[in-house]
Amino acid sequence: MDDATRASTGAAEPYRVLARKYRPQTFDDLIGQEAMVRTLSNAFETGRIHQAYMLTGVRGVGKTTTARILARGLNYEPDEGGGKPTIVMPRLGRHCQAIIESRHIDVLELDAASHNGVGDIRDITDSVRYAPVSARFKVLIMDEVHMVTNQAFNALLKTLEEPPPHVKFIFATTEIRKVPITILSRCQRFDLRRVDAGVLTGHLASICAREEVEVEPEALAMIARAAEGSVRDSLSLLDQAIAHAGGRVEAEGVRAMLGLADRARIIDLFEAVMRGDAAAALGELRAQYDQGADPAVVLSELAEFAHFVTRLKVTPEAGKDPAVTETERRRAAALVDSLSMKVLTRLWQMLLKGIGEVQTASKPLAAADMVLVRLCYAADLPTPDDLIRQLAEGGGPARTTGGGAAPPPPAGGGSPRAVLAATNAAPRPVLTEAAPATRPARALAGFAELVALATEKRDLPLKLALERFVRLVAFEDGRIDIALEAGAPATLVNDLSRKLSDWTERRWLVVISGERGAPTLREQAEARQAEVLTGVRADPLVRAVLERFPGAQIVDVRDNAPLPAPVVARAPDEVGDDGNDFDDADDYSSDDI
Incomplete structure (x- = not known):
């Protein structure tokens, strides 16, 4: 019985959340997973059905739902009988309703969080030996499979590699890195992608139409961005927004519910930062904070808008994103020409570091204030290549020996490029100690x-x-x-x-030259050291000490460093053979005494 039939008969049922009510039941209902659907469609059509599937992705993208749909497709059988595995299921078959409601005897769903031991796996391997009761395949769905212990994984390996022909395994996990490679190599892996914000916005709009809920497009865009590609999260937020509004869902209500800042005010804050107006930036942040905005969220949205401006500068196609409002698109387009790519990338890096600081600070608002101050002052700084170009043109920043300071940056609006141009146009002090234009040639005597x-x-x-x-x-x-x-x-x-x-x-x-030439400087130094060593060893007292203590070495008392044979001493007026007062590290051993 569908929803319309229940409504017409007046059957009273408890409320079902949107995430359960609109859970996909066929592959056609899945959104954002076209690559996986195409692969499974071709495999089913050609009969190349794998024995085990591994579904991975972030929360809420449809791993468990896909597993149930896959189990339904494997066992699809029309009411009149016959059929074969397929992804095309225009109506409910004999086993479909039971599989959808997780009560089919041949489709076993397990939560690996509570069935992760060797005993649980042994029960599974024992049960798969028996043929299915009524369906075509016996399907085992194991959710959060990464929580199975290593011993249990090892107990499953043999069965997973050579299962009976009537058994199919479907695993789902959010932590694919924790699954042993021996398990992954026996499965056909599908990475379920995050759903694009534009696709998610359209999906939410269709659900609102079916639920007869009025909603502003900007509110749906906020919910889609907050969900970060998770369909379940977006439906849960939509459920909350409908309850919060009590009627028409408006952007202002969703913004207050999520603790977000006004998107237009985020752009105002962005423009204040880009023109180096620290006072306006701090005032705008404080106003948004007083209205309930989280400082970390404000900086995150500031980074998101900087990312959008950067994308728009690289490719104009980014402006067609349906998740972007008309206000964002129009004001970002006005900023594209005035901001260089170097300024935008520097802003992005500083924001990434600042967001982490705010999230870990004991006083987030104060930390966010300091991040904005840094951004405002960095907006007045030229990039390294601009600075080099100024120096090459003779108009670079100058320093005076008399302690004079460079002129302050010009006040007022404008982009960093405009600020930089105004700064370059300002008169600059002249160096009082300039290097001579040319230097006399230097002669070498040897x-x-x-x-x-x-x-x-x-x-x-x-x-x-x-x-x-x-x-x-x-x-x-x-x-x-x-x-x-x-x-x-x-x-x-x-x-x-x-x-x-x-x-x-x-x-x-x-x-x-083809001639032999004189010895190298290193050879000359070693020869001189050898001569000194020979003279030292010829001393009767030194010879007596060496004979009395076999293995002893002569040490240069100037740096207390042992000299290994054949070079064991240095003349007092000489330096190391590399020209420095320090000996080469490879000339000495830590075992020398």
Whole structure:
């Protein structure tokens, strides 16, 4: 008996919530899951019906409902008999009503939260051996399957992999990551998507028409956004809104019910932030807070509007979203041209961080105030590439040595781009200590001075490469002839020539010679250390100590660091072989004493 028949006969029934009353009963009733419906339709038509299905998705997208519809399609049998598994069910069959009401003897629904042990799984595996009583298949539906224990999952593996031909498994879960991969590999997985806000708005409008409830389109858009893609949540909120209104459902009543801010006032707040008007932004937030808006929700809606403006800037098609009101669409379009993508992305990042701060703060309103202050002051700041461009054009922000401050940003309205343009147009103080336009060319007297120049420029990779891999053949100002050790960087010659030209303001020629050349600086340092070591070991007292304590090593008392053989001492007036006062980490061992 349908609703119209019950109404005509005057049968009194308890009220059923909208989420249960309008639960889909066929695949045609499902919304937003076209990919899954198409896959199942093709599988049923070709007879490629899988033995187990895994349905996953967020709450309220229809996992359990889909499982029941799937069980009904597997066992669909018209009243006249015959038939086969199908997703096309124009009317109720022999088993349909019992399956819809969860009372069919061959369709077993289990809640894994209370049937998650090995004993429960053993009962299931024992029961599936018997043929169905009246239906075509024995179907086992297990909801929230991620709550089954690992031992119970292992007990189910064999039956799930090789079930009897008359058994089908349907699992549903919101935590797919908690399901073992051994279970997932034996199932055909379907990810049920969140329902788009526009589709959800249309669905709610059709239900309101059937319920003969007057509702404003903006109110439905608010409910669809608050549901976040969950059909069940949207129907529960609609039920609450109808009860709250007591008549016509209006946007103002839904806004008060959900603790939301006025969408137009959110845009006012957005514009105040973008023009850097901190006083107006704080006043608007306080006014919305006094009317019942949650500060975290206000910032979330501010971020949502920033996201919409960004999408609209990237693709104009975003303005056709039915979940967006005409006011939002019109005012966002006016902001698109005045806000750069860099400003919008910076705003988004700061809002994401600020929302988290507000949610965890002991005083959310104060935390939201500080977030808005940061946003207002950041709106006056140029982006890094704008700053570089200003410096390149000679109009960048200047500093004076006399402690003078830069001129304050201009007051008044306008977008960050307008504020930046006005700031650039303002007169700026001139640097009192300007670098000379040109520098005299620098001459190098020898290879050691070249290494010292690399140290001065803080180019540590080049310095180490010169010490370890370069053998000097000839050196004159403007030309270096070298030989390279094995393992030298492939780009060493080009890098050396380029950097020398940059550092000395003159052209240098670096030539690889076929001659052997002098030892590297590292080899020279090791040779000097070896000579010092030989002299120290020749001392009779030192020799006697080493003979008395086998395994002892000579330590440089200047830094108390042991020197492993063959290099175990350094001359007092020398530095480490990398040119620094610190020895290389690979020259020493923590086991040395």
